Amino acid sequence: xxxxxxxxxxxxxxxxxxxxxxxxxxxxxxxxxxxxxxxxxxxxxxxxxxxxxxxxxxxxxxxxxxxxxxxxxxxxxxxxxxxxxxxxxxxxxxxxxxxxxxxxxxxxxxxxxxxxxxxxxxxxxxxxxxxxxxxxxxxxxxxxxxxxxxxxxxxxxxxxxxxxxxxxxxxxxxxxxxxxxxxxxxxxxxxxxxxxxxxxxxxxxxxxxxxxxxxxxxxxxxxxxxxxxxxxxxxxxxxxxxxxxxxxxxxxxxxxxxxxxxxxxxxxx
Amino acid sequence: xxxxxxxxxxxxxxxxxxxxxxxxxxxxxxxxxxxxxxxxxxxxxxxxxxxxxxxxxxxxxxxxxxxxxxxxxxxxxxxxxxxxxxxxxxxxxxxxxxxxxxxxxxxxxxxxxxxxxxxxxxxxxxxxxxxxxxxxxxxxxxxxxxxxxxxxxxxxxxxxxxxxxxxxxxxxxxxxxxxxxxxxxxxxxxxxxxxxxxxxxxxxxxxxxxxxxxxxxxxxxxxxxxxxxxxxxxxxxxxxxxxxxxxxxxxxxxxxxxxxxxxxxxxxxxxxxxxxxxxxxxxxx
Amino acid sequence: xxxxxxxxxxxxxxxxxxxxxxxxxxxxxxxxxxxxxxxxxxxxxxxxxxxxxxxxxxxxxxxxxxxxxxxxxxxxxxxxxxxxxxxxxxxxxxxxxxxxxxxxxxxxxxxxxxxxxxxxxxxxxxxxxxxxxxxxxxxxxxxxxxxxxxxxxxxxxxxxxxxxxxxxxxxxxxxxxxxxxxxxxxxxxxxxxxxxxxxxxxxxxxxxxxxxxxxxxxxxxxxxxxxxxxxxxxxxxxxxxxxxxxxxxxxxxxxxx
Numbered sequence: 001x002x003x004x005x006x007x008x009x010x011x012x013x014x015x016x017x018x019x020x021x022x023x024x025x026x027x028x029x030x031x032x033x034x035x036x037x038x039x040x041x042x043x044x045x046x047x048x049x050x051x052x053x054x055x056x057x058x059x060x061x062x063x064x065x066x067x068x069x070x071x072x073x074x075x076x077x078x079x080x081x082x083x084x085x086x087x088x089x090x091x092x093x094x095x096x097x098x099x100x101x102x103x104x105x106x107x108x109x110x111x112x113x114x115x116x117x118x119x120x121x122x123x124x125x126x127x128x129x130x131x132x133x134x135x136x137x138x139x140x141x142x143x144x145x146x147x148x149x150x151x152x153x154x155x156x157x158x159x160x161x162x163x164x165x166x167x168x169x170x171x172x173x174x175x176x177x178x179x180x181x182x183x184x185x186x187x188x189x190x191x192x193x194x195x196x197x198x199x200x201x202x203x204x205x206x207x208x209x210x211x212x213x214x215x216x217x218x219x220x221x222x223x224x225x226x227x228x229x230x231x232x233x234x235x236x237x238x239x240x241x242x243x244x245x246x247x248x249x250x251x252x253x254x255x256x257x258x259x260x261x262x263x264x265x266x267x268x269x
Numbered sequence: 270x271x272x273x274x275x276x277x278x279x280x281x282x283x284x285x286x287x288x289x290x291x292x293x294x295x296x297x298x299x300x301x302x303x304x305x306x307x308x309x310x311x312x313x314x315x316x317x318x319x320x321x322x323x324x325x326x327x328x329x330x331x332x333x334x335x336x337x338x339x340x341x342x343x344x345x346x347x348x349x350x351x352x353x354x355x356x357x358x359x360x361x362x363x364x365x366x367x368x369x370x371x372x373x374x375x376x377x378x379x380x381x382x383x384x385x386x387x388x389x390x391x392x393x394x395x396x397x398x399x400x401x402x403x404x405x406x407x408x409x410x411x412x413x414x415x416x417x418x419x420x421x422x423x424x425x426x427x428x429x430x431x432x433x434x435x436x437x438x439x440x441x442x443x444x445x446x447x448x449x450x451x452x453x454x455x456x457x458x459x460x461x462x463x464x465x466x467x468x469x470x471x472x473x474x475x476x477x478x479x480x481x482x483x484x485x486x487x488x489x490x491x492x493x494x495x496x497x498x499x500x501x502x503x504x505x506x507x508x509x510x511x512x513x514x515x516x517x518x519x520x521x522x523x524x525x526x527x528x529x530x531x532x533x534x535x536x537x538x539x540x541x542x543x544x545x546x547x548x549x550x551x552x553x554x
Numbered sequence: 555x556x557x558x559x560x561x562x563x564x565x566x567x568x569x570x571x572x573x574x575x576x577x578x579x580x581x582x583x584x585x586x587x588x589x590x591x592x593x594x595x596x597x598x599x600x601x602x603x604x605x606x607x608x609x610x611x612x613x614x615x616x617x618x619x620x621x622x623x624x625x626x627x628x629x630x631x632x633x634x635x636x637x638x639x640x641x642x643x644x645x646x647x648x649x650x651x652x653x654x655x656x657x658x659x660x661x662x663x664x665x666x667x668x669x670x671x672x673x674x675x676x677x678x679x680x681x682x683x684x685x686x687x688x689x690x691x692x693x694x695x696x697x698x699x700x701x702x703x704x705x706x707x708x709x710x711x712x713x714x715x716x717x718x719x720x721x722x723x724x725x726x727x728x729x730x731x732x733x734x735x736x737x738x739x740x741x742x743x744x745x746x747x748x749x750x751x752x753x754x755x756x757x758x759x760x761x762x763x764x765x766x767x768x769x770x771x772x773x774x775x776x777x778x779x780x781x782x783x784x785x786x787x788x789x790x791x792x793x794x795x796x797x798x799x800x801x802x803x804x805x806x807x808x809x810x811x
């Protein structure tokens with residue numbers, strides 16, 4: 001019966017071949033609204049602890065003790081990219097701590113809009129800590145939108161300023177290893193986080209802590225303490241759980257010789 | 270400091286020097302080590318080999334000079350193959366630093382392959398907007414690119430006869446250093462039904478394998494090795510094949526240093542530092 | 555190996571090769587330690603690339619898409635042809651060239667710039683961002699869902715029917731290629747996908763069966779990262795080879811016999 005229902009839902013044709021996508025999106029959006037509604041009614045959701053986050057405070061403390069600066073990069077994507085948004089949320093937390101301890105925070109930016117958002121976020125954090133006089137707008141600066149020119153410039157800052165702590169959070173491309181390797185060579189504690197699958201290995205080998213893929217979003221939700229964001233994380237988990245069950249059932253049914261699941265997914269059957 | 274600690278703290282400049290020597294040597298004096306072909310590259314070769322109705326190939330040159338050593342050999346080898354079979358090649362770029370590199374390849378094709386511009390090959394240049402450009406090309410090539418890179422009206426080019434939209438292409442081959450490959454697969458491949466293949470930098474190639482495994486792309490060339498394989502398949506070894514000896518020796522140097530580093534790490538004092546060991550294993554939970 | 559002349563400095567191409575070779579060596583000098591040559595090349599690179607991008611965006615985007623369209627629109631308006639000015643043909647149908655309709659995106663663009671100019675009116679930028687994110691999500695989400703989730707899920711389970719010839723044929727697989735290796739691959743792929751997916755459940759504490767799956771998941775992730783790392787080593791060496799080929803063959807003029 002469930003199978004017939006699924007089959008029926010997947011056959012809804014908004015435009016030829018779009019039935020499965022439509023069905024999945026409706027289901028996901030429904031879950032999102034369900035969790036949002038629960039959050040608004042005061043439900044609190046728990047998410048598991050992310051170990052890399054404990055290191056954030058430790059790393060900021062280290063820079064303060066050594067009297068050195070912190071370097072934070074939000075990656076090479078624009079403000080509309082999810083990893084950049086997550087990175088900006090984490091930046092807010094880092095900036096608050098840095099303001100409290102009076103530690104210098106430098107944010108070299110790849111994108112001009114991200115730069116202006118970073119400036120706003122850091123200023124706001126300093127304001128909240130009552131340290132707005134210590135805020136230096138020039139420490140959040142724009143470099144260039146050429147990938148390797150940006151990399152060369154950040155490497156230059158790393159080698160010359162020798163920050164004690166480096167945060168590499170956001171979306172990265174081939175420059176990831178170059179940045180992390182230089183940070184490692186100056187002995188900085190490095191905390192990285194990215195959803196760029198191909199760049200994760202380099203962060204894992206050259207940084208002290210790495211937020212892997214979705215851990216970056218979860219970390220930003222965890223730090224933001226915003227129930228709306230946390231409820232969207234819940235909806236994502238619901239989607240993942242559904243996919244998990246679907247894959248398991250699909251494999252068993254397909255192994256038994258049926259192509260029903262394959263055709264549900266729009267296969268060439 | 271015992272020998273193991275010394276091994277794990279070799280000055281990185283010695284590693285650079287070793288790498289420089291072992292990579293330069295075969296560049297100056299090729300060793301002729303064998304290069305084998307893989308099924309991902311072979312399937313792209315067979316796909317182009319089997320194009321019969323002379324429908325054009327879209328060659329998406331979405332990379333700049335920084336990744337040219339990996340991707341240009343692929344572009345040249347595929348162009349050689351297509352031109353020799355009389356399949357028209359239309360180039361486009363969705364990365365702003367690509368036109369300089371693409372122009373060099375087009376001049377090379379004219380001189381080396383005797384391809385006639387506007388007839389056998391055409392380069393339409395760069396246009397900003399990635400996704401929008403691909404969608405526009407689906408509505409009409411000249412809508413996205415009214416003029417080619419050299420200032421000619423796209424519709425006036427002989428190569429464009431019967432080639433109205435992206436859907437008329439026999440293949441889209443994306444030569445990519447960034448995530449633009451995803452967009453070609455999503456919009457040109459899965460949405461418009463045009464066969465798509467990839468020529469990726471080695472950094473990006475692992476992510477594209479999942480699309481090859483699922484049948485969403487018809488072939489895949491990864492890094493300089495992918496280019497070398499295609500050069501061998503078309504029977505014209507070039508820069509990529511020449512670079513393979515250096516590649517192999519470079520890999521041996523890296524493997525040796527990884528072994529040194531690990532021996533030093535696990536048998537030396539650093540291996541006692543459990544927290545660092547845990548983070549290096551990614552065992553953070 | 556034949557040693558010819560170094561690239562001739564007298565020609566434009568030769569001069570270009572010399573400059574490129576000099577800058578390559580400047581950047582390579584960083585491998586020894588930071589120095590004024592590296593700093594010079596680094597700052598030059600940042601400056602030149604910024605200038606290059608500004609000029610590319612102006613000539614490829616701003617001028618043809620905005621300035622030229624507005625000029626054409628205002629010209630038509632000056633000639634009293636209001637319909638054409640707004641990109642409509644005589645029958646009132648929308649033409650491909652937008653002309654003065656470009657005023658709307660121009661306005662949205664100015665709203666974004668208000669972030670930098672006027673804090674009081676910066677809220678207007680939200681309209682632009684809302685429009686941009688709305689359209690971009692509308693285009694991207696359904697295709698990404700299809701390409702990245704559904705078709706990938708299909709690819710993950712498809713090989714399981716390779717032992718049943720009817721199933722394989724209807725799934726577009728060749729029943730002849732059903733081998734033990736293929737089945738093992740499919741099984742490993744399933745275990746890897748399920749355990750890696752479980753690693754990213756944030757709602758549940760990592761205990762019991764989930765903990766075991768997380769552990770398996772992280773090992774699969776690490777193996778894939780290892781493969782990816784190997785590929786990057788290859789990429790970096792390829793770039794070094796490319797530069798060495800340039801220095802040896804084009805600059806020093808060495809030819810391999």
